[in-house]
Amino acid sequence: xxxxxxxxxxxxxxxxxxxxxxxxxxxxxxxxxxxxxxxxxxxxxxxxxxxxxxxxxxxxxxxxxxxxxxxxxxxxxxxxxxxxxxxxxxxxxxxxxxxxxxxxxxxxxxxxxxxxxxxxxxxxxxxxxxxxxxxxxxxxxxxxxxxxxxxxxxxxxxxxxxxxxxxxxxxxxxxxxxxxxxxxxxxxxxxxxxxxxxxxxxxxxxxxxxxxxxxxxxxxxxxxxxxxxxxxxxxxxxxxxxxxxxxxxxxxxxxxxxxxxxxxxxxxxxxxxxxxxxxxxxxxxxxxxxxxxxxxxxxxxxxxxxxxxxxxxxxxxxxxxxxxxxxxxxxxxxxxxxxxxxxxxxxxxxxxxxxxxxxxxxxxxxxxxxxxxxxxxxx
Amino acid sequence: xxxxxxxxxxxxxxxxxxxxxxxxxxxxxxxxxxxxxxxxxxxxxxxxxxxxxxxxxxxxxxxxxxxxxxxxxxxxxxxxxxxxxxxxxxxxxxxxxxxxxxxxxxxxxxxxxxxxxxxxxxxxxxxxxxxxxxxxxxxxxxxxxxxxxxxxxxxxxxxxxxxxxxxxxxxxxxxxxxxxxxxxxxxxxxxxxxxxxxxxxxxxxxxxxxxxxxxxxxxxxxxxxxxxxxxxxxxxxxxxxxxxxxxxxxxxxxxxxxxxxxxxxxxxxxxxxxxxxxxxxxxxxxxxxxxxxxxxxxxxxxxxxxxxxxxxxxxxxxxxxxxxxxxxxxxxxxxxxxxxxxxxxxxxxxxxxxxxxxxxxxxxxxxxxxxxxxxxxxx
DNA sequence: ATAGTTTGTTCGTAAGCTTTACTAACAAAC
DNA sequence: GTTTGTTAGTAAAGCTTACGAACAAACTAT
Numbered sequence: 001x002x003x004x005x006x007x008x009x010x011x012x013x014x015x016x017x018x019x020x021x022x023x024x025x026x027x028x029x030x031x032x033x034x035x036x037x038x039x040x041x042x043x044x045x046x047x048x049x050x051x052x053x054x055x056x057x058x059x060x061x062x063x064x065x066x067x068x069x070x071x072x073x074x075x076x077x078x079x080x081x082x083x084x085x086x087x088x089x090x091x092x093x094x095x096x097x098x099x100x101x102x103x104x105x106x107x108x109x110x111x112x113x114x115x116x117x118x119x120x121x122x123x124x125x126x127x128x129x130x131x132x133x134x135x136x137x138x139x140x141x142x143x144x145x146x147x148x149x150x151x152x153x154x155x156x157x158x159x160x161x162x163x164x165x166x167x168x169x170x171x172x173x174x175x176x177x178x179x180x181x182x183x184x185x186x187x188x189x190x191x192x193x194x195x196x197x198x199x200x201x202x203x204x205x206x207x208x209x210x211x212x213x214x215x216x217x218x219x220x221x222x223x224x225x226x227x228x229x230x231x232x233x234x235x236x237x238x239x240x241x242x243x244x245x246x247x248x249x250x251x252x253x254x255x256x257x258x259x260x261x262x263x264x265x266x267x268x269x270x271x272x273x274x275x276x277x278x279x280x281x282x283x284x285x286x287x288x289x290x291x292x293x294x295x296x297x298x299x300x301x302x303x304x305x306x307x308x309x310x311x312x313x314x315x316x317x318x319x320x321x322x323x324x325x326x327x328x329x330x331x332x333x334x335x336x337x338x339x340x341x342x343x344x345x346x347x348x349x350x351x352x353x354x355x356x357x358x359x360x361x362x363x364x365x366x367x368x369x370x371x372x373x374x375x376x377x378x379x
Numbered sequence: 380x381x382x383x384x385x386x387x388x389x390x391x392x393x394x395x396x397x398x399x400x401x402x403x404x405x406x407x408x409x410x411x412x413x414x415x416x417x418x419x420x421x422x423x424x425x426x427x428x429x430x431x432x433x434x435x436x437x438x439x440x441x442x443x444x445x446x447x448x449x450x451x452x453x454x455x456x457x458x459x460x461x462x463x464x465x466x467x468x469x470x471x472x473x474x475x476x477x478x479x480x481x482x483x484x485x486x487x488x489x490x491x492x493x494x495x496x497x498x499x500x501x502x503x504x505x506x507x508x509x510x511x512x513x514x515x516x517x518x519x520x521x522x523x524x525x526x527x528x529x530x531x532x533x534x535x536x537x538x539x540x541x542x543x544x545x546x547x548x549x550x551x552x553x554x555x556x557x558x559x560x561x562x563x564x565x566x567x568x569x570x571x572x573x574x575x576x577x578x579x580x581x582x583x584x585x586x587x588x589x590x591x592x593x594x595x596x597x598x599x600x601x602x603x604x605x606x607x608x609x610x611x612x613x614x615x616x617x618x619x620x621x622x623x624x625x626x627x628x629x630x631x632x633x634x635x636x637x638x639x640x641x642x643x644x645x646x647x648x649x650x651x652x653x654x655x656x657x658x659x660x661x662x663x664x665x666x667x668x669x670x671x672x673x674x675x676x677x678x679x680x681x682x683x684x685x686x687x688x689x690x691x692x693x694x695x696x697x698x699x700x701x702x703x704x705x706x707x708x709x710x711x712x713x714x715x716x717x718x719x720x721x722x723x724x725x726x727x728x729x730x731x732x733x734x735x736x737x738x739x740x741x742x743x744x745x746x747x748x749x750x751x752x753x754x755x756x757x758x
Numbered sequence: 759a760t761a762g763t764t765t766g767t768t769c770g771t772a773a774g775c776t777t778t779a780c781t782a783a784c785a786a787a788c
Numbered sequence: 789g790t791t792t793g794t795t796a797g798t799a800a801a802g803c804t805t806a807c808g809a810a811c812a813a814a815c816t817a818t
Contacts, residue, residue: 011585011614011748011758013407016429019398019805020775026806028392043765050395055806057766081764081814163726172725217620219691236569238612240693241596244726251690252721255633255683263723304634305687311630312598312608312688314619342631342640346551347623361539379391398774398805405774422796434775436797458797538770 023059026051028377030059031068034089035114035378039072041084060087067093068376089378091115096156096371097145099138100363101160101176102200104225104261109141110361111148114376116211118361120148130177139190140185146191155194155375156187157367159203161228165243168197175225196370201246202237203366204356205230208319210369210379212357215316219309220356221302223322227270233313248309249274253301265294272301277312278326292330299331303338310351311343321356402438405430407756409438410447413468414493414757418451420463423484439466445471463502467613468757472492473533475750476524477743478517479580480539483554483604484713488520489740490527490745495590495753498741499527509556517562518569534573534754535566536746538582540607544622547576575749580625581616582745583735584609587698589748591736591758594695598688599735600627600681602701606649613694628653632680651680656703671709678710682717689730690722700735707734 003222026049033048034040042060046053063069072086073226091114102109104126111120122144124137142156160183162173170176188195198206201222208214216235222228227249238245240282249270250263255369258267259277278298280361282345306318318335336353356362374378405428413419421439425432441543442448451465470493479487483505490499494694501523503516521535539562541552547563549555567574577585580601587593595614601607606628610617617624628649629642637646638656650656657677666668685697697714699706715732735741750758 005628011588011616011752013404013411016408017401017404019401019775022396022398022401023805025392025396029395032392041765052807053766054808058806079764080762080814082812082814083767084765215620231691233612233617234615236613236615238692241594241695242693242726244723245693246691247723247726248687248690250723251687251688255635261775265721301654308627308630308632308684308687309691311627312610312625313617313692314621314624314626316620342644344623344626344629347621347626377392397807402774420796431776432797433777433799437774457785458795459783459785459793461781461797463796 008153010046024377026055027062030056030063031089031290031378034069034087035372035376039086039088041075041086043084045087056179062336089114093151095119095149095151096368097142097149097156098155098364098367098371099141099156099158100175100200100367101138101158102222102224102363104175107137107141108360108364109144109145112365114154114372115208116365116368116372118364120145122148130175134176135181135183135186138257139185142191153193155196156191157203157365157369157371158183158187158195158197159200159363160197161200161226163242163244163247164197164199166239168195170197171243193372194375196367196374198370199228199230199243199246200363200369201228201230202239203230203370204321204358204362205232205237205366205377206369206373207358207362207364207366208321208356209235211365212319212362214319217315217317218314218317219306219313219315220319220321221306223273223327223354224275227273231313248305251305253305263265269301269305275323275326295330296334297328299334300338302331303335304342306335307339307342309349312338314347316351318351318353319356320353321358321362324355331352389414391701391712393677396707402499403756406438406442409435409442410468410755410757413448413466414751414755416469418465418535420454420465422463424466429614434755436609437757468493472530474498474528474530475533475747476528476535477741477746477750478520478535478537479579479746480517480537481601481603483741486516486520487743489743490524491744493533493751495586495744495747495751497743499524503629509537509554513555513557514565518566521566521570532572532730533577535570536582536748536750537562537566537576538579538746539576539580539607541685542621542623543576543581545618549576550622555678559651562731573750573754575746575753577746577749578607578622578625580607580608580609580743581618582609582749583700583741584611584745585615585748585752585758586741586743586745587735588614588735589701590744591698591741591752593698596694597690597696597698598685598692598694599698600653602699603654606652609690613708627684630684632684648680648684651677654702654705674705675708675713678713679717681710682714685714686718686721689718689727693726695730697730697732698735699732700737700741703734 029049042056043053046056056348070090072088075084075086096112098110106123106125108123110118112118124141160170163171170181170183171176172179184195184197205220218232220230229246229248250268252267253269259271260266261268261271281294282291369379387677408428412424421435422432425435449469451467452564454463475491477489477491485502485504487502489497491497491543503520536573542550548561549557549562551558563576584599595613599609608625608627629647631646632648639645639649640647640650661670748758
C-alpha cells in the first residue's frame, strides 16, 4: 500500500511528492510502531512518532476502518488521568504465503501469520522439473497453501534462485531453466492477490534483519548446492546494477589454483564451499583430522573472498545460512579468523560472524517480510 | 536547505513526514531540473516534474524571492501560443569553496561557481604539520579563498583523508594526526558559513557522478600515498557501519605472500599499489619490459582484490583516480582483465574501468557537490 | 470533595496541491 | 484584417493534511 519516503541520502530528488504521500508515510509509521511495540494507546504512538494526538487519532481511525488496527481494551495499570485505550495491529486478520524455490530437490512453502510465525507448511518435490513444469509446481504449491488458509491472504512472497529484477521477473535461473519469466505478474494474474518475487539470498537477508536481530550493514552468505549472498547496507537491500548483487559463487579465490568449476574457471568459491563439493571431499577423508582440514580450508577460502568486501563495505556482521553440520564450527572459525588476518583490526576487529538463527525457514520468512513491507509498510 | 525524501527502499519508515517536507522536496526538484537542463519555462518544469503549472509557479515565486532563480527573458523560437518566460538557477549569485586535504605534502583549495567550474585556486604546503597546526592551515586556506570570492559563499566543502562521520567529525586521520576532531563544527563556528566535511574518496565519487558522467553503481579507487576507495550504490554514497567504507588499502591480496606493510601485515594492497612503493619499484627496474611487468603485477593485484567486490555488489563501473602515468595503461588493463578472468562474464563482461576525467581536482569538486547538494538539494 | 493528570475528541486554522477557469500573447489560415 | 486554435501563466475555490487550542471524560492523590 505504501513504500514510505525513507530518509534516503540520494543526491538527486527525482519524483514529485504530494501531501497524500506524506500521509501514506505517516500511516506506515503508525503501523510500524504498532507492529514492533505491540499494544499502545494513541497517545503513546503520538509520543513515539512525534506526530500529534489529533493526527494519530485520525490515522488510527482510517486504519480501524480498514480493519488493519483494532482496539484491544483499556490499559489496566493504575495511573492518574483517563485510562488509555490500547491498540494493536489486527494480527489475526490476514495470513501470508511464503514460498522458497531455492532448494535443489523440492519447493517449500508455508502459511505465516503477520508476526512471521509459521502456521502451516507444504512442499512439493521438484523431480527435475524445469521451465513451465516448474512454474506449474509453484502454482500447485500456492494452491495447497491457500486451501489451508483460515484468513484472507495479504500476499504471496516468493524467494527464487537466480537473478530477479525489481518487477519480479526472473531474468535467469539456470537450475530451473528459467529466463525472463514474469513470475510475479503471472502469479498475480492467476491468484488475484499481491505477489512479490525476490532473489532467495535477498529474502534471507530481510528475514535475518527482521526476525534474526541482524544489524543494518550485513552480508548473508547462503551455502547450498551453490553459493550466493545478499547484502543489507545502511538498512537498504542491495540489488546491483543488473540485479545480480551477491553473486559470489563464481568469483575466483586466491592465487594458487584450485579445482575446475562447471563455469570453466578454476578455483571459484563454489568449488571450495558448495555442499556437493564439500560432501564429496569429506567422504574421501579418512580421519577426523583430515575432515577438519577440509572444513578449515573451505572457511579460509570464504574468508579470503570476503575480506575485500568487508573492507570496502565496512560490514558489521556476516551471517551464514546452510547446513549447520558443515558451516558451524571449524569452517566458520576459519572464515572469521581469515577475515581478521586479512583486514584492518581497528575497523573490523569486532566484526561478527554467526550462523542464522532462522534455520531452513529463512527464505520463506524473508519472502513474508517482503509482503509485510510491500503491503503494510511494516517489517 | 533540504535533503529530499528520495525514493529510498528502506524497509522501515522511521520519522514523520509533514506536508512542508513534501514542499521542500518539490522545491529541490524544481532546482534540480533547472540545474541540469538549464533554461526552462515554468510550463517546461511542470511537464518535466509532473507537478501542475500552478504549483510550479508558486514554487518558482518563492525561489525568485530568495534570489535562487531568475527570469532570463522570453524564448525566441517561433511557436503558436504565448511565448515562454525562461528561468534559470541564479548561477552567478553564489560561489563555493572546495578544500582537498588528501594530498601528502599540501592542502589544496579552490573557489568554484555553482556549475562546479573552478574560478580561483589556492594551496598551502603542509610542511609536516599535524594536529592543531594542520587545522590552522585549513583555516588559513579558507581565508585565502574567501578573500578571492566575488559573491556570497554558499558553503565550504572539505574532503579529508581518514574516517569521517556524518556530522563532519574526523574520527581518525593518521597522516594529519587527527582523532575525533570536530572539523565541521569548528569551521562553521569560525566562518559562520555552512560547512560539510566528508571523506576524500567519497567526495571523489560524488564528483565523478555529478561531473564525470559516472553511473549509479560505481567504485572509485584513489591511488596516492595510500589506497582508498569510495562507493556509490544505486546512486547513494556508502559510508559503512563505522564510517570506514572504502578502506581497502590494508586488505591482503592473494595467497602467495608479498611485501611487509607498515600495518604489520604482509601483502596489503598498498604494498603493491601506493605510489611511493610503485615509484620505488619502478626506479629499480632496468628495462622497459621490467617496468611493464611491475605495472602489470600491480594492476593484477588490484583486480584480485576487486573481483569479489564487483561480484558482491554487481558494479557497472570502476574509476581510477591518481597519477595518470602510473595508472593509465598497463596497470588499468591488467586490472580489468584480472577482474574479468576472476568473475562471471555474463554479469560483468561489460564492466567499465577507466581513469577519472576530472584529474587532480576531483576531491575539490566533490566537496563542492556536497555543498550544492546540502544547501540547494541539487547536484 | 478537590485538585491535578492523562486521554482522546472537536473545532478552527495554516499549508500545500489540484481543478477549473480565466487572460495574455502568439501562429496559421482565411 | 479577422478568426481560430494553441501555449503560458495566474486567480479562485476546494480538498487533504497536519497542527494548536480547548474541552470533556476518567482516573489518582490529597
